Amino acid sequence: MTAHITPLPAETVSPGAARKTVLEVENLSLAFRNADGLLPIVTDVSFAIAEGEAVALVGESGCGKSITASAIMGIAPDNAEIAGNITLNGTVISALPPKDRRRLCGRHMGFIFQEPMTALHPTLSIGRQMTDTLRHNLGLSHKDATDRAAELLDRVGIPRARDILRGYVHELSGGMRQRVMIALAISCGPSLIIADEPTTALDVTIQAQVLDLLEDMRRELNLAMLFITHDLEVVGDFCEKAVVMYAGDVVERGFSADIVRSPAHPYARGLIDAVPAHDDGRTRLTPILGTVPPVGQWPEGCRFAPRCGRADAQCRTRPSLERHGVTDARCWHPLEDRP
Amino acid sequence: MLRYLGKRFLLILPTIFVPLILVFLLLRLSPGDPAGMMLGDQATAEQIAALRNQLGLDQPIWVQFLFWIRGIVTLDLGNSIFFREPVMQIIPRYAGVTILLAVVALALAVLIGVTLGLISAMNRNKPIDRGVVTAAVLGISLPEFWFALLLIFVFAVTLRWFPVAGYNPPTAGLIAFGATIFLPALALGVRQSALMTRMMRSSMLDVLNEPYITTARAQGLPESTVIGRYAMRTAAMPVITVAGLSAGYLLGGAVTIEIIFALPGLGRMLVEAVGRRDYPLVEGGVLAISLVLAVLNLVIDLIYAILDPRIRYQ
Ligand SMILES: Nc1ncnc2c1ncn2[C@@H]1O[C@H](COP(=O)(O)OP(=O)(O)O)[C@@H](O)[C@H]1O
Ligand SMILES: [Mg+2]
Numbered sequence: 239m240t241a242h243i244t245p246l247p248a249e250t251v252s253p254g255a256a257r258k259t260v261l262e263v264e265n266l267s268l269a270f271r272n273a274d275g276l277l278p279i280v281t282d283v284s285f286a287i288a289e290g291e292a293v294a295l296v297g298e299s300g301c302g303k304s305i306t307a308s309a310i311m312g313i314a315p316d317n318a319e320i321a322g323n324i325t326l327n328g329t330v331i332s333a334l335p336p337k338d339r340r341r342l343c344g345r346h347m348g349f350i351f352q353e354p355m356t357a358l359h360p361t362l363s364i365g366r367q368m369t370d371t372l373r374h375n376l377g378l379s380h381k382d383a384t385d386r387a388a389e390l391l392d393r394v395g396i397p398r399a400r401d402i403l404r405g406y407v408h409e410l411s412g413g414m415r416q417r418v419m420i421a422l423a424i425s426c427g428p429s430l431i432i433a434d435e436p437t438t439a440l441d442v443t444i445q446a447q448v449l450d451l452l453e454d455m456r457r458e459l460n461l462a463m464l465f466i467t468h469d470l471e472v473v474g475d476f477c478e479k480a481v482v483m484y485a486g487d488v489v490e491r492g493f494s495a496d497i498v499r500s501p502a503h504p505y506a507r508g509l510i511d512a513v514p515a516h517d518d519g520r521t522r523l524t525p526i527l528g529t530v531p532p533v534g535q536w537p538e539g540c541r542f543a544p545r546c547g548r549a550d551a552q553c554r555t556r557p558s559l560e561r562h563g564v565t566d567a568r569c570w571h572p573l574e575d576r577p
Numbered sequence: 578m579l580r581y582l583g584k585r586f587l588l589i590l591p592t593i594f595v596p597l598i599l600v601f602l603l604l605r606l607s608p609g610d611p612a613g614m615m616l617g618d619q620a621t622a623e624q625i626a627a628l629r630n631q632l633g634l635d636q637p638i639w640v641q642f643l644f645w646i647r648g649i650v651t652l653d654l655g656n657s658i659f660f661r662e663p664v665m666q667i668i669p670r671y672a673g674v675t676i677l678l679a680v681v682a683l684a685l686a687v688l689i690g691v692t693l694g695l696i697s698a699m700n701r702n703k704p705i706d707r708g709v710v711t712a713a714v715l716g717i718s719l720p721e722f723w724f725a726l727l728l729i730f731v732f733a734v735t736l737r738w739f740p741v742a743g744y745n746p747p748t749a750g751l752i753a754f755g756a757t758i759f760l761p762a763l764a765l766g767v768r769q770s771a772l773m774t775r776m777m778r779s780s781m782l783d784v785l786n787e788p789y790i791t792t793a794r795a796q797g798l799p800e801s802t803v804i805g806r807y808a809m810r811t812a813a814m815p816v817i818t819v820a821g822l823s824a825g826y827l828l829g830g831a832v833t834i835e836i837i838f839a840l841p842g843l844g845r846m847l848v849e850a851v852g853r854r855d856y857p858l859v860e861g862g863v864l865a866i867s868l869v870l871a872v873l874n875l876v877i878d879l880i881y882a883i884l885d886p887r888i889r890y891q
Contacts (some may be wrong), residue, residue, distance in 0.1 A: 313794050344797030357788040361810055361885050370806070371796040406886045422796065 257288035258327075260429050260462035261310070266322035268302075268309050276319060277534050279305050280486045283322070284559075285479075287462040289429065292453075294473040294494060295466045296509065297483035300530045303466045306483070307432045310464070311349055312339035327429060344375045348423030350433040350452075354415035358407040364391075364418055365403030368425060375426040390421040394451060413444035417451065424455055431456070432464045437472075449476060471513045474498040482506045485530055485541040492565030502567035505542045540570065578882060585878045592874070593867040600863045601645060604856050605638055611658050611854035632658065649864065655857040659850070664861035667846075672865050674744060674842035678834065679827040679869075681758050682766035687820055689770035691813070694777020699804070701782065709774060716771025721830055725764035725837045732760060742839040761838040765830050769823045776815050784812040814885065821877035825870050 266283040269276040280302040287293045295303050308314040310324055312331070324332040326346060331339065343349075351357035359367055368387035372378050378386065384403065391399035394417040407415055416436060423431055433452060437445040449472065456463050465477050473480050473494045480494040482503065490503040501507045508526035528545040531537065539556050543549040548571040562572040612628040613620065629635045633644060648654050654664035697709040733741040739760050745753040784790065785808060793807040794800075832844030843862055850858040882888050 308791075311795055313791060340794065340797055340799065342797070343795050347795075349792070349795035351788055351792060353788060357792045359789045359793070359807055359810070360887065362807070363886075367793075370798060370802065374799070374802070375797050408887055419792075422792075426797070 257290060259286050259325075260289050260327055261464070262286045262323075262325040263306075263310065264323040264325075266306065266309060266320070266324065268305055268314065268321075269319045270315070271317045271319055278486060278536075279318075279533050280309070282559075283481075283483070283488050285481045285488070285491060287430065287464060287479075289462050290456065290460045291479070292456060292463040292465050292477040294477035294480040295464060295483060296468065296470055296473055296480055298468055298509075298526075298530050300532070301483040302486040302533075303468075303483055304434055307349070307434050307464065307466060311343060311347055311432060312336065313343070313349075344371055344426045344428070346428050347430045347432065348426070348428040350416075350419050350423045350431065350436045352435040353439045354412070354419040355407060355439075357419060358415060358422075360407060362406075363403065364405055364407065364410075368403070368422055371422060371425055387421075387425070390425050391418070394418075394421045394455075396421070411444075412440050413447060416440060416444075416448050420448075420451060420455065424459060424461070427459075428461070430462045430464070432466070434466045435468065436465075438468075452476075469513075470498065470509045482509070485536050486533070487541055487568060488559060489542065489569070490565055490567045491559065496564040500563065500573070502562040502565050502572035503542075503569045504546050504548055504571075504573065506567075507573055508545075540568070581882055581888065582875070582879065585875060589871045589874055593864075593871050596863055596867050597649075597860065600860060601642065604854070604859060605641070609854045610634075611856060614854050615658060645860065654861040654864070657850075657855055657858040659853045659855045659858065664857050667858060668843070668861050668865045671841060671843045671846040671862075672869070673746070674840055675828065675831050675835070675844060675866075676869055677747070678758060678761055678765060678831050678840065678842060679824070681762035682827050682831075683769070683820060683823065685762050686766035686769035686773055686823070687816065689766070690773025690819075691777050691816060693770075693774040694816075695781060695804075695809075697774065697778040698781035698785070706778075710778070713771040713774045716767050716774075719767075721764055721768060722833050722837060724767050725761070725834060728760045728764050729837075742837075744838075744840045757838075757840075761834050761840060764837075765827060765834045768830075769819070769827065772823070773816050773819055776819050777812065780815045781808060781812040784808045787811070810884065814881075817877060817880055817884070821874060824873040824877070828866055828870060 263286070264284050266280065267278065268280040269278045271277075283306055285293060295306065297303055305314065305318075309318070309320050312334075314320060320332070322332065323330055326342065331342060334342075358364070362370075365384060365387055368390065369378075369380065369383035372383040372386055373380065376383075387403055388399040391402055396402055396414060396417050402410070402414075402418070407418070410418065416439075419436075423433075431452075436452065437448050440448060452463070452465075453476065455461060463477075465473075467473065477494050479492065480490075480497050481488055482490040482497065482501075482505065484505045490497060490501060490506045497506055498510060501510060505526070512526065526545055531541065531544070537544055539554040540546070540549065543553040546553070550571070552570045557568050557570045559566050559568045562569070610625070610629075612625045612632060612634060616624055616628060626635070633641060636644070652665065654668075656662060657664055657667055660667060693709050693713070697706045700706045729741055733739045739756055743757055745757045747754045790803060790808055793803045798807070828844075831842060832848060834840070835842040835845040836848065843865060847859060847862040847866075850862060
């Protein structure tokens with residue numbers, strides 16, 4: 239076991255410009271304190287996001303993506319033990335007391351949830367939820383907050399904004415709800431948006447519209463975006479970089495085009511083969527056999543080994559995240575570059 | 578909104594009439610004759626028959642029923658057999674006390690229940706939470722007359738903070754009124770407050786796990802707003818349901834409490850009127866209680882509709 243993780247410096251991987259790094263996560267780990275001690279959920283997660291850049295966090299459900307996001311936002315459950323460094327716009331925020339962390343929410347970081355129906359308050363009006371946030375974070379008057387809320391709804395493509403402000407979440411369609419959620423997340427001018435599977439709960443036809451909207455917002459507002467998904471198909475089109483997680487670990491990291499075209503980690507390969515569009519003409523999809531081991535039952539060494547065709551004795555020790563070809567992978571037997 | 582309330586109102590009508598019909602029948606099917614009771618042991622059969630005729634008690638039961646319905650519709654409930662005074666004049670004198678007792682009891686119960694439930698939920702599994710949960714179990718299992726006697730013993734007899742019994746109307750001043758209503762209302766409300774504490778605790782714990790609470794936090798709202806506005810708004814709904822359901826219970830419990838604390842309320846009046854076979858007064862009393870219940874339920878429905886926009890569109 240050599241090695242340590244070299245966090246991916248934004249400058250070196252985005253050759254085009256000197257884009258400012260907005261979020262930098264270094265060796266983030268999270269464990270839940272419970273009766274039997276500490277239960278690790280996420281270990282050694284490192285990545286960075288520059289302004290205007292979308293980074294995908296990919297993995298099957300239960301891999302720790304949402305927990306990672308909540309640790310970055312500072313809204314993890316009380317019994318979470320968090321280690322590592324989180325830097326936002328040059329400030330180390332992971333060491334801040336909870337009150338100061340909360341102040342960054344909304345103003346500097348916005349969060350978009352998977353299920354807008356339950357993520358918006360059922361009995362407070364849309365307008366109330368938006369103006370509460372605007373007034374508290376930006377100190378706007380009631381009238382100014384209402385005007386700005388209407389502008390925001392307009393901007394995310396909601397017609398009759400003033401009427402919608404008076405309405406409630408149950409009166410809206412799924413797509414409209416997610417638009418409201420997006421308006422709420424960008425309302426106070428954050429530099430980072432975390433979107434946790436923002437289209438999973440939507441109809442297929444609506445998914446594309448919401449993705450387009452997110453992309454527009456990212457470009458217009460130059461937002462850094464962490465896009466959480468279990469669907470590798472959208473990653474290549476939507477995100478410049480990708481971080482693949484498996485059982486609480488980052489197993490591969492790099493440009494999404496590279497990962498989608500020639501993944502180094504067998505798990506990433508498996509995810510890609512499970513997507514119809516990347517099936518290379520084969521008739522049958524090849525799902526990864528088995529399931530993600532539940533937290534607390536991770537194998538020693540490489541956590542993917544029990545499901546991996548390439549595993550051998552060496553995989554009983556833990557590999558580190560290292561460069562293989564064009565991407566970083568945590569694997570003893572990475573796949574060869576396949577053009 | 579109006580349609581919703583109209584619908585609720587129609588649903589409430591049976592809750593007024595079913596008890597009235599039951600009481601009408603029970604009174605007439607139970608042994609004991611009001612005329613005989615009024616005239617005493619010495620009365621002759623002729624005297625009793627004359628009085629029965631005067632009171633209409635010699636008519637067939639369905640004729641009496643029709644008379645009685647006509648009375649309700651025309652708001653003429655007849656005269657009390659015992660007081661020889663129109664029932665419509667007697668009832669309000671007593672009803673005020675009972676309504677005040679029930680309302681103060683309900684207010685105390687909500688106040689105590691919401692506060693303790695909230696404290697308990699915010700300190701989940703800490704000693705203070707365990708203490709509150711234990712107290713709530715006791716509050717639910719102890720009978721209220723026992724609690725009434727305990728309160729009298731501690732606060733009236735031993736500490737002498739409150740009078741042992743008796744009643745001052747609100748017109749006598751808020752402090753004088755409060756002194757006589759506080760212990761009875763507390764005794765009456767203790768079980769409801771224990772119920773509401775448990776309700777509040779569990780619904781708050783549920784709501785705190787809701788995604789919209791996480792959203793409120795992720796939007797940077799301070800914890801006081803997250804709990805006080807975003808969580809309370811939904812967590813209070815079950816408590817309001819319990820409050821609505823407990824209205825009937827509180828009016829029923831008022832009888833015991835009024836007797837223990839010697840409060841001149843509808844409950845005590847009813848018990849005495851039943852003892853005297855004072856049919857018109859008993860019927861009037863039951864009508865009054867049913868009406869109060871119906872109005873309370875409508876008020877609860879109204880609060881519901883205000884708090885939860887989804888209900889208005891049903
Ligand atoms: N409050 C919690 N206590 C204990 N385990 C939890 C808690 N929340 C989530 N987990 C566990 O953490 C793991 C990662 O969850 P999550 O981040 O939601 O996965 P993902 O978003 O990738 O689907 C899951 O196995 C889940 O069971
Ligand atoms: Mg998730």
